[in-house]
Amino acid sequence: MNLFLHALQRPFVWLWRIRHQCGYGVHSPFAFDLITQVIYERTPYYKYKELKTEQRKQSAHHNRAWRREPLKVKRLLFRLVNRMQPHTLIDAGKTAASALYLKAGKDNVDYTAASQLDELFLEAGIPVDFAWLHDYKHPHFVEEVFCLCADRAGKHSLFVIEGIGYSRAMRALWKRIKQDERTGITFNLYDVGLVFFDKTKIKQHYIVNF
Secondary structure (H helix, E strand, O other): OOHHHHHHHHHHHHHHOOOOOOOOOOOOHHHHHHHHHHHOOOOOOHHHHHHHHHHHHHHHHOOOHHHHOOHHHHHHHHHHHHHHOOOEEEEEOOOOOHHHHHHHOOOOOEEEEEOOHHHOOOOOOOOOOEEEEOOOOOHHHHHHHHHHHHOOOOOOOEEEEEOOOOOHHHHHHHHHHHHOOOOOOEEEOOOEEEEEOOOOOOOOEEEOOO
């Protein structure tokens, strides 16, 4: 989707989703905690200031993709990694500032970046604890990476997928991901989708006005 058109559409999307705000109507303790304590968390983490400074410092050496991601999405990624504390982290998509926020969420995380499928090297037997898939302009690439990583997902894994509401192709992909027998609880934040793999919890799909 053209970014200008996406910006024009944003107020209407927000109004349509307003009833899905602040965890209203959510009865699952797990989902309510994630929505109120992570997605809507407003704590001004001290690292936010450091990350903003570091991003500005590095921005001159990168392309527009480095600056494209919304600040609220980058901060959400930081909070999610900080909450999940993954051992392995896959960053699939063009190099972007979100990488700084992902790595800041946990010191010494085993971080792997791949802008193309042939750059995605997964060691045999190593699970994928956290994956950030952010190339919504190429849904086929996103789906291929998802399929590869989902086979390595465990009970505590979390995948975050950018742009699930940005195009017809991404909306169709999100539907397939929700229906995938490997996935569990999902959260639709429009800008991103969160996919959990804990099969001990009842599979439900939540919409959150983010």
